[in-house]
Amino acid sequence: MSFTPPPAAYRVAGKGRLSPAKTVSFTFDGRRYSALEGDTVASALLAHGVHLVGRSFKYHRPRGILSSGPEEPNALLDVARDATRRQPNVRATTQEVFDGLIATSQNRWPSLALDVGAVNDAFARFFPAGFYYKTFMWPRTAWERLYEPVIRRAAGLGTAPTEPDPDRYANRFAHCDLLVIGGGPAGLAAALAGAKAGLDVIVCDENAQFGGSLLAESRAQIDGEPAGRWAETMADQLRAMANVRLLPRTTAFAYHAQNMVSLAERITDHMAAPDTDAPRERLWQVRAERVVLATGAIERQLVFADNDRPGVMLASAAREYLNHYGVAVGRKIGVYTACDSAYAAAFDLAEAGSEIVAIVDARDNPDSALLARANDLGVKVLTAHAVTGTTGRRRVRSMTVEPMHQSVRRKVEIDALLVCGGWTPSAHLFSQSRGKLAYDAANGRFLPDAPAQNCVCVGSCNGTDDLAGAIAEGAAAAGGEAKVDVAEAPSMTGHLIGAAKGAGVGTTSKAFIDYQNDVTAKDIRLAVREGMHSxxxxxxxxxxxxxxxxxxxxxxHALAIAAEALDAEIPQVGLTTFRAPYTPVTFGTFVNHARGPLFDPTRRTPMHAWAQRNGAVFEDVGHWKRAWYFPRGAEDMGEAVNRECATTRQVAGIFDASTLGKIEVVGPDAVAFMNLMYTNPWDKLAVGRCRYGIMCREDGYIYDDGVVGRLAQDRFHVTTTTGGAPRVLNMMEDYLQTEFPDWKVWLTSVSEQWAVIAVNGPKAREIIEPLVKGIDMSGEAMPHMSVREGTICGVPTRLMRMSFTGELGFEINVPADYGATVWDAVWARGERMGMTPYGTEAMHVMRAEKGYIIVGQDTDGTVTPHDAGLSWAIGKKKTDFVGIRGLARPDLVASGRRQLVGLKTKDPNIVLEEGAQVVADPNQAVPMTMIGHVTSSYWSQVLGHSIAMALIEGGHERMGETLYVPMANETIAVDVCDPVFYDPDGGRLDG
Amino acid sequence: MLLIRCPYCEEERPELEFAGAGEAHIARPANMSDISDEDFEAFFFIRENQKGIVFERWRHIHGCGRFFNAARHSVSDKFIVTYKAGEPKPELTDEQIAAVAGATGKSGK
Known part of the structure; x- marks a missing residue:
């Protein structure tokens, strides 16, 4: 189907920088429009006379394009490239058109022109400031079910995309001598001065083209050259220098400590067919020696009745649309200003063929040169006048003009109204850098004052409005000098902040301050009346x-109106804090590569692939993937775990314990260090023997535990919990480096160097022994809690005899690269003899049957070794270890502490819930006095009943007592018992 | 993100490489098991945490691994000096403190 879009009626031949030869087309609300390459969606729509582009947030009032830049509060569109690439709330004024772009208006139903929600506008007096706080208070439950869903549907802007983002986002760190933010006249001058001085320079600008305010210029000359051309020449010069990086379409959105600035570079959003390998956006994190802020100034609207109709626009925006994009925003244009700069827009449009119906100037005596030029062009200027109203639904049709000091109203027909209340320096980034702002009362603006970092503000963001001055200031900021001759630069003199005529105290008109959130002048006054004084x-x-x-x-404007209502000076009322980001940044840019598998690292053991092949179900333990259980056939988890436990206890089981933390403690003072770090005594631990160690913090609470083997007088192989390895090593390093720096001890993390294959069960020795060389594994030569060095399958091993199941057990440590091979060999032998692989769940059950604790499950940071029934592990004769003094604190030696005990349910088939609370008297009134909670609970197949461990007040004194676990539907009676449920004499450790 | 000078590596590195480790210059009593409850409280629980100049410990955990000390202003987040563990608490001059206390000087013009 071929369709020729209608011609752009408001495009002015011969104006602007875009080439009429390069056309593209896009759709807006389903209609196809033509555009020129380089157009924004806003300029392209304006070229077709389309001003109505959205509905306002609260009142659903028709809204048009107000600005030509990132400050745009109204023209927020949903912009899509295809079905999966759609983004809501895109500013039409910054989105460049590409061929095939799909733009859709937001916050309207059923259509933009006919919107049901606009009824809110008629009832606006029922929606005052603070409306939501006041109205939707009662009943409380209605908030979730009724109010919030309705409000969310009626208010709000675009709808969030539902598809995953298919685009890629990149990330780069950079360092430079000089970061220049803003590529207008001052910024370009700073960049060139810095570059010529040999500095590494990065210059960024949020627009596609460098030039800033000069892009809107028509008459100004710099050194005899048109200002726009001067900017292009400067940019070309910079582009050619090896020490300069120019970043167009790049917004500096956050200024952090120590001159680090975050930039968002938009790489493909303007392209019709981007390279599929190209990232959509790139996050730059730039660390600069010096930052030059050349961020310019933003024009303000004037606050008067109905100042929000489509067709009402900032004067500077209209000028940029004409001089850069070649678009006249209207044919019969009114101008309402309190600042000289609007005259330039009026003159340019008049010369381009639009009728300037009148320039309404709120001031009594504007500059006479401007009045003379208006006279030459036949433009009527009404000084000391105000616009006090407008009409027009989808586009402004008239303005009401009144003399400032009388009430004689005159209605003038227009199709666009340019407004200018003066300029607000863009101090956002300066303020984010923690620089202080000072109020310039003469010009009604806040200006950068004392910087907090090595940054300099130049140009109009620093209040330097004259072009030659801005260029000189820019160059000086980079240690250079620039003297330029400037002719015919526009004057920026004049301002009006706060309510204009007709919107002052006592008026009820809708004079908008904040277009995007639909806040009017009278809302601010209401807030002050209702007690909001800051x-x-x-x-x-x-x-x-x-x-x-x-x-x-x-x-x-809000500040000025609040100050007036409070009868205070503006600086006394204060300025709200500027926060990052300067403009919205996509989540993609922040999230960057950290998506999917790159979101968080995954750690896999050397035997992971074997477990996968053998049907393991995995669980996440920290970053580790651990085999949880190995179901066979149609087994569920309970059945698989029961079988794994039973087979391990009857025959043997093989378990991947590689995730255990492992630290090698070496040196002449290693034993002294172990004595310090662990509660246990280590002097008498013989070489070749192992001991279960407990580590406390200084407060006396259990921090970690693990089996430690002594390989030599000066060498310990320390194991930690799977999750605890980094913090244990950190704590060890802390004591070693800062408290005992003279001790000769070296700590090495070897967690990933050793793969660990645990074989437990009566046949464990028989399975392993033939594979091992150089170690006598007999019970006499290698008793329980021993460590030997030798080889297994020809690979060096540290073979530990220890048990976390209560059965005869060995842990085969081999270099990680050989883990899978040795595992295969052990499995090949074991499988023939009836061995099973078991996962972490069966490991948990078997250790609980033996009453072995898991730090972090049976302890919670308030449990001492005594509480855990591990007093035997504290060296009674020791005079120091970490936690020794903490353990002597009054609360830690008091009676009634929660202590670890076993619980047996009266009904052996009930498995308690972990975390369930325990009470002594089930008949007491609610809230009951809770005396403890269940920490571990499992079904024990070998015992034929459930087992549980619990922390219970004075638990060690309650053996045999009946306690109760009240649940939602029943109260479960339990008996307190010793936590060692299985083989309390430990005979099975010998197979 | 702060830049922190590691006194062992003798260069500034990004904050990502470091971990904070609490207040500096709190020595563990040598006679730990003999100290009073009050002394233990002072050693283990009580911290200055003041607004202004703080002396604090850092570890270059993703670098050389060393613990060291720093003097920093807790409002401006600016470092005055970093120094090796075991070195005495530095005497700070008024100029050093003023230099990190907040906004300084005049911008631009």
Whole structure:
């Protein structure tokens, strides 16, 4: 199907920098429009006379394009490339058009022109500031079910995409001598001066082209050259220098400590057919020796009745649309200003053929040169006049003009109204850098004052409005000098902040301050009347400045109106804090590569593939993937675990214990160090023997545990819990480096160097023995809790005889690269003899049957070794270890502490819930006095009943007592018992 | 993200490489098991945590692994100096403190 879009009626031949030869087409609300390459969606729509592009947030009022930049509060569109690449709330004023772009208006139903929600506008007096706080209080339950869903549907802007983002996002760190933010005249001058001085320079600008305010210029000359051309020449010069990196379409959105600035570079959003390998956006984290902020200034609207109709637009925006994009925003244009700069827009449009119906100037005596030029062009200027109203639904049709000091109203027909209330320096990034701002009362603006970092503000963000001055200031900031001759630069003099005529105290008109959140002048006054006296409170009560535009155009107006209502000076009322990001940044840019498998590292043991092949179900333990259980056939988890436990206890089981933390403690003072770090005594541990060690913190609570083997007088092989290895090593290093720096001890993390194959069960020795060389594994030569070095399958091993199941057990440590091979060999022998692989669940059950604790499950950071029934592991004769003094604290030696005990349910088939609370008297009134909780609970197949461990007040004294576990539907009676349920004499450790 | 100078590596490295480790210059009593409850409280629980200059420990955990000390301003987050573990608490000059206390000087013009 071929379709020729209608011609762009408002495109002015011969104006602008875009080439009429390069056309593209896009759709807006289903209609196809033509555009020129380089157009924004806003400029392209305006070229077709489309001003109505959205509905406002709260009142659903028709809204048009107000600006030509990132400050845009109204023209927020849903922009899509295809079915999966769709983004809501895109500013039409910054989104470049590409061929095939699909733009859709938001917050309207059923259509943009006919919107049911607009009824809110008629009932606006029922939606004052603080409306939500006041209205939706009762009943409380209605908030979730009724109010919130309704409000969310009616308010809000675009809808979030539902598909996963198919694009890629990149990330780069950079260092430079000089980071220049903003590529306008001052920024370009700074960059060139820095570059010429040999500095490494990065220059970023949020627009596609460098030039900043000069892109909107028509008349100004710099050194005899048109200003726009001067900017291009400067950019070309910079581009050619090896020590300069130019980043267009790149927004500096956050200024952090020590001159680190985050930039978001948009790489493909303007392309019709981006390279599929190209990232969509790139996050730059730049660390700069010096930052030059050349962020410019943002024009403000004027606050008067109905100042929000489509067709009402900032004067500077209209000028940029004409001079850069070649688009006239109207044919019969009114201008309402309090600042000289709007005249330039009016003159340019008049010369381009639009009729300037009148320039309404709120001031009594504007500059006479401007008045003379208006006279030459036949443009009527009404000084000391105000616009006090507008009409027009989908586009402004008339303005009401009144003399400032009389009430004689005159209605003038227009199709666009340019407004200018002066300029607000963009101090956002400076303020984020913690620089202080100072109020410039003469010009009604806050300016950068004392910097907190090595950064310099130049140009209009620093209040330097004259072009030659801005260029000189820019160059000086980079240690250079630039003297340029400037002719015909526009004057920026004049301002009006706060309510204009007709919107002052006592008026009821809708004079918008914050377009995006639909906040009017009278809302601010209401907030003050209702007791909000700080601007931070006014802001939150009215939501002014809290939309995604962060009040770039509105904050100063809100502040001025609040100050007036409070009868205070503006600086006394205060300024709200500027926070990152300067403009919205996509989640993709922040998340970057950290998605899917790269979101968080996954650690796998050398035997992972074997477990996978053998049907293991895995569980996450920290970053580790651990085999949880190995179901056979149609087994469920319970059946698999029962079988794994039974086979291990009857024959043997093989278990991957590689995730255990392992630290080698070596040196002449190693034993002294072990004595310090662990509660146990280590002097008498013979070489070749192992001991279960407990580590406390200074407060006396259990921090970690594990089996330690002594390989030599000066060498210990220390194991830690799977999750505890890093913090245990950190704590060891801390004591070694800072408290005992003279001790000769070296600590090495070897967790990933050793694969660990645990074989437990009566046949464990028989399975392993033939594979081992150089170690006598007999019970006499290698008793329980021993460690030997030798080889297995020809591979060096540290073979430990120990048990976490209560059966005869060995842990075969082999270099990780041989883990899978040795596992295969052990499995090949064991399988023939009836051995089973078992997972972490069976391991948990078997250790609980033996009453072995798991730190972090049966302890919680408030459990001492005494509480855990491990007093035997504390060296009674020791005069120091970490925790020795903490353990002597009054609370830790008091009676009634929660102590670890076993629980047996009266009904042996009931398995308690872990975490369930325990009470002494089940008939007491609610809330009951809870005396403890269940920490571990399993079904024990070997015992034929459930088992549990619990921390119970005075538990060690309660052996045999009946306690109760009240649950939602029943109360479960339990008997307190010793936590060692299985083989209390330990005979099975010998097979 | 802060830049922190590791006194062992003798260069500034990004904060990502470091881990904070609490207040500095709290020595573990040599006669640990003999100290009073009050002394233990002072040693283990009580911290200055003041607004202004703080002396704190850091570990270059993803670098050389060494613990060291730093003097930093807790409002401006600026470091005055970092120094090796075991070195005495440095005497700070008024100029050093003023230099990190907050915004300084005049910008631009």
């Amino acid at each position: 601007i931070e409170h006014v802001k939150r009560y009215t939501t002014t400045g809290m939309a995604t535009d962060q009040g770039k155009m509105s904050n100063l």
